[in-house]
Structure formats: structure tokens, C-alpha cells
Amino acid sequence: MGKGRAPRCDSGQVRRGAWSDEESETLRTFIQLNGHHNWRSIPELAGLKRCGKSCRLRWINYLRPGIKRGNFTKEEEETIIHLQQALGNKWSKIASHLPGRTDNDIKNVWNTRLKKRLMKSISSTNQISSVSYSSSSLVSSEVINSEKRDQEVKTEEILVEDMACVFEVKAPQSLEFLFQDDQIPQPPVSKPHPREIHKQSDHESCDRMVEAVLDDYSEWLNYLDNQTF
């Protein structure tokens, strides 16, 4: 486990598995009347034999008003593909660009359909540049560029934190996502390698290593600055 304690809903007291219509209706009614300020207390207050986490998931993915059911449109699928290329598997971020779709739905449609379709099209054309960014997509280049800027800011924050020379300097995953699956051309500069600078006692050599890392990343960041999607 990470921070915090083990979930308390693993006792034999709670129901698991598919939700019945009755349970769903109970939860919907309760939340519509009382809101959802504390998921943990909801099952007890609503009279459900479920854990709070399960209630939250049921509400977010199924009961919440405005949820779109049914097949994804071509435009939605294109949007998912484009955002996945730009952001990686940030399903909640991608979902925020598709009103009415949940991160779970998007994750499912990606894992079961879009990923395979993309793989197929790549292997059939065998051309990296074959993925076109058509104008019918719901995602604009501004959206992708703004996400890209966020990634750059985060990258810089990571680097500043690592200046303390105590932690590992890792290639930020966020940057790698931009070039995942080779759908966006790789930068003409080599990808920075993660570097270990554990517990350097010598401040000078520590500084030199950090500078080298910064050089690598600034070259990458310059490359990103000059790209338009």
C-alpha cells in the first residue's frame, strides 16, 4: 500500500459485484437529496451494503447526470486518439475534453478498440507519419499545446526539486508520453537519460551533473517549443 491505511470495505460485511437496479436507485436518490460530501459515510447513511469507494465509482461512472451511454462517435474516437498521443494514459484529463464520457469509458474504448485499430493501421502502412490530424476532431491544436505547456512547467518543477542532489533525476514520464508509440515524430535530439545522483557529498560534482541534465532537457524543451500540432 501507499500512504494511508488499507480500505475498510474488505470485510465480509459489504456486497460486491454488479449493482442491482434497486441499489443504484437508492444511491441516486440519496446523492440527489444529500450530495456526496463524504463517500465513506454514504453507504451507511443511504442504507447500502457497499463500501464508499464502490458507491463513488457507481455514481461517477454510471449514475451521475449527463453521462453519455452508447457508442462513441468517430469524432470522439479521434479526439481520444489525439489526446492519448499528446498526454499518454491520462484518462481523466482526456475525459475532461469529452463531455459526458467518463475516464473509465475512455480507458475501456482505448484498450479494447482504439489501441488495436491504431496498431493495425501502423503495421499496415508502416509509416510513422500516417496518422493525420483531421479537422473533424473535437480537440483543437490549442488544447494540445496548452497541455504541452503544462507538461513543460511540470518538467521544470521536477528539475528544480532535484537540484537538491539527494534524489534520482528521472526522465519525466510526461515528456515521454508526447512521443509514445512513435505517433509524434521523435525529437531530432537524443532523449535525456535518467541519471543517478544519489547523495552526492561533493557539491561541485553534484552541480555539474545537474547542469548536464538541465542541458539535455532544455534541448528537448526547445524542440517542443518549436513544434505545432
Added chain:
DNA sequence: AACGTGCTCAACCGCTGGAGC
């Protein structure tokens, strides 16, 4: 009709970040 296989998607699990004490 019976069986095997693949697909879909709701739900679960483990982990993380952040707030509060």
C-alpha cells in the same frame, strides 16, 4: 444445439497526492 473463443465494460484493486491533525 453445444461448445469454444474473443470482446466489452462494470467493478475492483492498489497506489498516490493532499488535507488535516
Added chain:
DNA sequence: CGCTCCAGCGGTTGAGCACGT
């Protein structure tokens, strides 16, 4: 500062369904 607690996220699982043989 360290611990507990909670919400949220992404990966994984498995029941149920569709389809082919």
C-alpha cells in the same frame, strides 16, 4: 514532521454477451 484519512487515478479482472465452428 509524521501519521491518518480520504478522494481520485490508472491498471486489471471477470461475468456476460456475441459470434464462429
